Amino acid sequence: MKFSGKNVLVTGSSRGIGSEIARVLAEYGLKVWINYRSSHEEADKLHAELSEKGLQSAVIGFDASNEDEFIAGIKAIVESDGELSYLVNNAGITNDKLAIRMKGSDFDSVIQANLNSSFYGSREALKVMNKKRFGSVVNIASIVGETGNAGQTNYSASKGGMIAMTKSFAQEGAARGIRFNSITPGFIETDMTGKLKEEIKEAYISNIPLKRFGSGKEVAEATAFLLSDGAGYITGEVLKVNGGLSM
Numbered sequence: 001m002k003f004s005g006k007n008v009l010v011t012g013s014s015r016g017i018g019s020e021i022a023r024v025l026a027e028y029g030l031k032v033w034i035n036y037r038s039s040h041e042e043a044d045k046l047h048a049e050l051s052e053k054g055l056q057s058a059v060i061g062f063d064a065s066n067e068d069e070f071i072a073g074i075k076a077i078v079e080s081d082g083e084l085s086y087l088v089n090n091a092g093i094t095n096d097k098l099a100i101r102m103k104g105s106d107f108d109s110v111i112q113a114n115l116n117s118s119f120y121g122s123r124e125a126l127k128v129m130n131k132k133r134f135g136s137v138v139n140i141a142s143i144v145g146e147t148g149n150a151g152q153t154n155y156s157a158s159k160g161g162m163i164a165m166t167k168s169f170a171q172e173g174a175a176r177g178i179r180f181n182s183i184t185p186g187f188i189e190t191d192m193t194g195k196l197k198e199e200i201k202e203a204y205i206s207n208i209p210l211k212r213f214g215s216g217k218e219v220a221e222a223t224a225f226l227l228s229d230g231a232g233y234i235t236g237e238v239l240k241v242n243g244g245l246s247m
Contacts, residue, residue, distance in 0.1 A: 023050070089137070095109060098150070146246060163238055
């Protein structure tokens with residue numbers, strides 16, 4: 001894949017799907033800014049892993065759900081590299097419970113961490129990318145943002161909002177050649193899914209046409225494609241990485 005930019009910020013990339021996205025983008029030749037919120041150990045470990053392979057990366061700590069911190073983080077990257085070419089808004093949380101038991105604070109905390117953080121990043125990236133009339137942003141949403149899910153009213157709302165927000169940003173950025181797209185992963189092999197009982201996993205897999213969970217690397221490769229020059233005529237779209245679950 002070809003990239004005309006030189007660097008990328010991946011929020012929440014010290015572990016999980018975010019770390020896989022960081023690895024894949026570094027392998028494609030980008031300098032990856034590895035973001036973490038509270039614990040730097042995993043971010044430093046990933047940075048060391050990439051450095052051992054001769055790949056470019058740097059570690060930057062800030063809370064993506066904090067507007068001032070996100071602004072300061074992007075400012076630090078631009079001061080270091082002179083630009084921000086690509087952004088992947090991946091940071092997020094869950095706080096699952098049935099809607100009738102969900103407090104307003106339970107709802108607000110997930111919206112803040114998932115949707116608001118993506119807004120802050122997309123807005124600040126657009127400001128920076130406007131100067132060079134170049135850039136690409138991918139927001140990592142979720143299949144539940146399209147389908148809903150019992151026990152995840154807050155999470156579904158945050159991811160559904162992210163999809164709609166991405167389309168609006170795409171319309172605002174298009175005139176300057178700045179693209180915004182979103183990805184909606186389905187069931188992906190993570191620490192969380194790894195803890196599921198086998199019978200529960202089998203029940204989920206029985207509904208997936210490809211009959212397996214996806215991998216973080218598969219989400220990462222899809223992200224790389226949408227960021228790359230190969231997707232230069234794609235903006236405002238939703239790429240479903242779910243094994244056919246929502247076809």
